[in-house]
Amino acid sequence: MAAQSPPIMKTSHQCRLLDLPVELQLNIYELVVIVDEPLLLNCGCDSSYRGKDHSEREDADREAWSTGALHAPHEPNITRTCRFIRDLTIPIFYKENQFLAHYCHAADFDVALAWLENIGSQKREFLARLALFDANSNYDEWCPDQIEEAKHKLDHRFFGKTESVVTKESGIFRPVTFAHGDEETDQESEVSLDDELSALRLVSVDEPEADSQDECLLGSEELKC
Template sequence: MAEDRHTRADNEGGSTKCPNEAKCRLLALPAELRLQIYEYAVLKSRPVIITRRETKAGRKAQLIQPALSKTCRSIREDALKIYYSKTRFAATYSSWGDRGRKDWRRNASTINRWLRCIGAKNRGLINSLEVFGYCIREFNNPHEIWYIAAHRKLMHRELGEVAQLGGEFKPGAKGMFLVCFPSCDEDSVASVDDHLREGS
């Protein structure tokens, strides 16, 4: 992952210093106007996908923060506050198919590392983290529906308190569900670690 490039300290608070900060014209603008500029610069219309599976050409999870946050400490603090609080983050949790368990373990690990890498301060700012889970196999045999029940239980146990669990599962149809998290606290992160150790 990108932890080699960005330490937790860098992701949380930042140590970027700008020797000419006092002369920065951007910082000379009224606060309200600056924040509008930051929003325009760091926010995207689509969710930011943090798992490899959903990125083009197998790119790494998007741990790299907005370029604007690399300018100076003052801008970084405001820009990251906007970025993490107003961005819709999303991840693919798992796919139950031929490679089912391998997929969910890989994706759960990716989510976990991303949450740890951005640090507690930024994690506390997140208002929208959507985890999409889906089944790529068809359940024509009613007895196989236990996969779905096990999957739902696993989601609750691994990823902490769930604000919303939607989706309808029927034999013979591909199952879909969406999980939204109101917050990403230490307990939510630790629960991922616990189950990954149990399953290894």
């Protein structure tokens, strides 16, 4: 008599995370999406590289940025699990992390501008800790045209304002804020932006999200939210 196969056990994978109170969920999400180090939107300026091997490190970083090995930050994977979690984690990611854009003559400021355009107007308004940055606190005095050009581009394209200046041991920071009403700018530049982002190898925010039934996709398992 042939041995019988063991019965197939059917398991139901539940998204236990969403069973927790929202306040506790938020604490968990903060641990996942907030990082200690600043998130760079483009390659560093000359003044960011110091030491004996500064030229080699700078050349290596510029090559990595040009090939896409280094890039502006992507949204964390947890923001793509389901719409409910995305709605909670996206504001945390953009509000609580520090984002730095270098603007000196050696930095490709257009890479940072492309990232800002790519995320859209609503997420730009979430950015509470974005700053123009240079590791040399005297740079603006020596090259005032560089900061003025960066400020003009931010204002012209996104209504971005850089009024205050914060000088620290690590360099000079110019916090940036974004005003309402730049949705029209987003629409006008949509076509040209596709080509620009493709060349820069940035991730598009138009990737498929969870469907209308809010199914969570974690790894290869489908979880019901």
